[in-house]
Amino acid sequence: MLFVVGVTHHTAPLEWREKLALSADALPAFSEQVTILPGLQELAILNTCNRIEFYGVASDPAALDALRDTFCAHQGIDSAAFDAMELRHTGAAVIHHLTAVSSGLESQLIGENEIFGQVKDAYANAQTTGKVGPILHKVFQKTFQAAKQVRTHTAISEGQVSIANVAVDLATSIFGDLSDARILLAGAGDIGEQSAKAFRSRGATALTVTSRTMDNAMTLAESLDGVALPFDKLPHHLAEFDIIVCATAAPGAILTRDALTVAMRKRPAAPLFLIDLALPRDIDPSTAEIDNVYLYNLDDLAKISNGNRAARVAETEKARQLISEKAATLWESLSRRKSSPLSRASRRS
Amino acid sequence: MTDREWIWIAAACYLAGVVIGTVALIRARKQPAGLIYGIIVAGFIFHTLGLYLRGLEVKGCPLGNMFEIFQFTAWSATALYLVVGITFRLSLLGYFTSLLSVVLSTVSLAIPVWDATRRVGTFGGNVWIEFHAALALFSYGVFALLALTSMMFLLRDHSLKNKQLSGFFSFLPSIRDLDQISVRLLTVGVVLLSASLLVGAAHWIRAFDTVNVAKLLITVAIWVAYGVAFLLRSRGKLHGTRLSWVCIILFGAALISVYPVNSSRHGDEASKPTLPSQL
Numbered sequence: 170m171l172f173v174v175g176v177t178h179h180t181a182p183l184e185w186r187e188k189l190a191l192s193a194d195a196l197p198a199f200s201e202q203v204t205i206l207p208g209l210q211e212l213a214i215l216n217t218c219n220r221i222e223f224y225g226v227a228s229d230p231a232a233l234d235a236l237r238d239t240f241c242a243h244q245g246i247d248s249a250a251f252d253a254m255e256l257r258h259t260g261a262a263v264i265h266h267l268t269a270v271s272s273g274l275e276s277q278l279i280g281e282n283e284i285f286g287q288v289k290d291a292y293a294n295a296q297t298t299g300k301v302g303p304i305l306h307k308v309f310q311k312t313f314q315a316a317k318q319v320r321t322h323t324a325i326s327e328g329q330v331s332i333a334n335v336a337v338d339l340a341t342s343i344f345g346d347l348s349d350a351r352i353l354l355a356g357a358g359d360i361g362e363q364s365a366k367a368f369r370s371r372g373a374t375a376l377t378v379t380s381r382t383m384d385n386a387m388t389l390a391e392s393l394d395g396v397a398l399p400f401d402k403l404p405h406h407l408a409e410f411d412i413i414v415c416a417t418a419a420p421g422a423i424l425t426r427d428a429l430t431v432a433m434r435k436r437p438a439a440p441l442f443l444i445d446l447a448l449p450r451d452i453d454p455s456t457a458e459i460d461n462v463y464l465y466n467l468d469d470l471a472k473i474s475n476g477n478r479a480a481r482v483a484e485t486e487k488a489r490q491l492i493s494e495k496a497a498t499l500w501e502s503l504s505r506r507k508s509s510p511l512s513r514a515s516r517r518s
Numbered sequence: 519m520t521d522r523e524w525i526w527i528a529a530a531c532y533l534a535g536v537v538i539g540t541v542a543l544i545r546a547r548k549q550p551a552g553l554i555y556g557i558i559v560a561g562f563i564f565h566t567l568g569l570y571l572r573g574l575e576v577k578g579c580p581l582g583n584m585f586e587i588f589q590f591t592a593w594s595a596t597a598l599y600l601v602v603g604i605t606f607r608l609s610l611l612g613y614f615t616s617l618l619s620v621v622l623s624t625v626s627l628a629i630p631v632w633d634a635t636r637r638v639g640t641f642g643g644n645v646w647i648e649f650h651a652a653l654a655l656f657s658y659g660v661f662a663l664l665a666l667t668s669m670m671f672l673l674r675d676h677s678l679k680n681k682q683l684s685g686f687f688s689f690l691p692s693i694r695d696l697d698q699i700s701v702r703l704l705t706v707g708v709v710l711l712s713a714s715l716l717v718g719a720a721h722w723i724r725a726f727d728t729v730n731v732a733k734l735l736i737t738v739a740i741w742v743a744y745g746v747a748f749l750l751r752s753r754g755k756l757h758g759t760r761l762s763w764v765c766i767i768l769f770g771a772a773l774i775s776v777y778p779v780n781s782s783r784h785g786d787e788a789s790k791p792t793l794p795s796q797l
Contacts (some may be wrong), residue, residue: 328684342678345692438757440693461758463678475685 171304171503173263174233174255175215175222178257178277181254182457189244189251191216196427199243200298203407208232211302213295213309215270216298217287219277222256224267224291226304233257241514261500264308268464268492271316273326280325280481285316315495323488332360333367335470335477336444338370340412343463344443351375354395355403356425357385360446361416366391377410379403382416407432414444415451424452426459522627524568524732529623531561532596535616539543542615544687544770546685554612555603561619569593576638579652583757585653587776592619594659595666602663609688614666622662638733647721653714654737658772660707661744664700665769668762671696675759697758700765703753708748711741737777743768 176189191199196216203212208229215222223236237255242250253323258266266275271288292309301309320326320444329335337347344350352373354365357380365376376395380386383399390397400404407413407428417423431440438461445452445466447467455466535557569589572580580586589763599615626632667776670690677687690696722729747764750756755766 214654257576339678339683341692342674342683342690344693437754438697438751440758457679460760465681470679473680473683480684 170227170259171225171263171308171347172227172233172257172259173222173224173266174237174257175220175252175274176254177222177256179275181258185234185250185254186219186221188246189221190218191221191244195243196294197234197298197428199240200294200300202243203236203239204298204300206232206235209236209264210468211295213305214235215288215291217284217516220270220275222270224263224305224308225300225303247276255393261496263501264312264499265496267308267312268315268319268496269489271312272319272488272492274319274488274492279328279478279485280320280327280330282320282326285313285320287373288316289300289313289371304503311499311502315492315499318444318495319488319491322375322491323484325484325488327471327482328400328480330474330478330481331363332446332467332470333364333475335447336364336414337367337371339444339463339465339470339473340442341371343440345370345372346413349375350411351409352377352412352414353398353406354378354389354393355413355415355451356380356447357382357389357419358416358418361414361479364391364414364416364444364446365395368414369393373412380420408435410441411439412444414446416446417451419447419451420449422451422453424456426453426455429453429456429459429462431436433462437461446470458506521568522633524571524687525563525623526567526627528561528568529562529627531557532616532619532623533566535561535612536620539610539613539616543686543689544569546688549610549613549689551612552614555600558596558616558619559600559611561570561616562600563592565589565593565596565619565623576786579755580650581648581651581655582637582775583633583635585626585629586594588622588632590655590664591773591776592622592653593624594656595619595662596659598660598663602703604714606792609693611663611666614670615663618662618666627656645719645739646717650714650718653710655716657704657707657710658708658769659715660703661765661769661772664707665766667696667700668765669682669702671700671762672759672766675762700761704744704748704751704765708741710745711744736779740768740772740775743771 176186178186181189196214199466200212200214203209204478209225209232210227210228212226215224217246223240225236237251241251243254255265267288269275270287273282273284276284289310292301295305320335329338340347340350347368350373352365352368352375354361354376357378365378369376370437376390376393377398378386378390378395379400380389380394381400384395386397386400403446407424429441440461440463441455443452443462443464445464448467450466452464452466454464454466456462535554539549539554569580572586576582579590581590581757596615596619599611603612603615671693674689674690674693674696675689677683678693722734747756747761747768751761
């Protein structure tokens, strides 16, 4: 019998998922512990911040309860509490679920790509511990193919949904390749740091940090492998940057139209991308009227993010249809294998 | 098959590129760049064949009437796109190039009077004058492509300024890429047109009487306008949306100027032999 047992963000709140998550250190020991459960033939454990799921093949349905009890005992929680949050599927529904998970359809952020790597890791770990047999091998391999097709043939992964990544996408619409774009981060807070990291992840290398507190600027600059600029020197260096991310806690605008007009005279043909992530706003809104200046504030970025999110949601029905077709085909192929435990279970039922 | 029939087939290929590109845009899907490029290559081959046959018929570069001038301009723009498009991976430029080629080809094919008279040996056997004319029209092809990239720049600027980034706008290249391509095209166009005028001037000095003053003034005015735009861009005085508008308007003016230039030339060359129309 092919099965999945677990808990996900759909069924359990964060405080429960915290209790249920297996630490990286505990995972190998737990795997060893469940290996000897009677009737459990194959097992792969998907352990992320949003889900703990056990995919397996069992010759006896009692093995599922034994697995659940062993896990609850390991985590020190009551089995009854687990039952209240439990997700459990058997047969074709397992393939459907795993494909939906791998495609990002079951993720909190629909269409996100990280989950695909996490499922691959879960499969690789199970292979290492020798708990992957012919059934799980085929299920995972075919699921990876199906998930790739779902992402390719639908738009569930298109468009960025995090504010930082939306800003980076916009920057590529202006500059194309970001490797030579000079970026200034004004403000040493979390949101600015996230944006800077997002730029770094997309190839940006020239990063400068400025903050009203120079120590904070230097600390953040060091962690981002950038350089720090004294805040009072900012007006003299504005023209040197292609992208300026403002996220300070200043009570008023730190970049005025006059200052930016002067800066643009020094670089008239080069575009300037201004990202204002601060509340109250750091950049005078009228700067958007300057030729070659593109200004986006928090609301603008949120609107784009929400639009992309809605577009992804709109694609889920199409993705689910595709997944159903793929899962049905795979299940049929698995059930045809006469020697497999799945076909034996099918015949019994 | 006649030259015009080959050119009709070429126009049909370009139209197929436009239809495929439009369907992709309506469905908010990426342009099938490889397919459109392949279709444009096919169209270009048929176009070349058509113009080659016409060249054999008129015993020279086919630039003797409005039809031939429009066709040569469309052919030049397409030839350049085949290089630029693959170098800069501009799939949407392929769509716009197809559109431009369809418009230029179909309009000139659809107006019979433009091809009613075909002049044999328009350039009187003078290869330098023929080279001058071909170079000038090839530069017009470059300016046609420049007008397209300028239009794409304006669309991209509009989308970014107005926060309209989804659908069609999401497939446009970046502002900086478009600016760089436009500057290169402007440079190439100005160099080609200057070279053309230089070659023409060498002939003009030797045979002052043979040159129509109206044609000379219009051509020089176009050259000066593009030259000034190039100089201003080099000095950072003209850029962004203003440069884009200038390039579009100048190409419009260049296209319109073809008619008086062609008419004035035919006025001078009325004595040259003509072929009966095969429309």
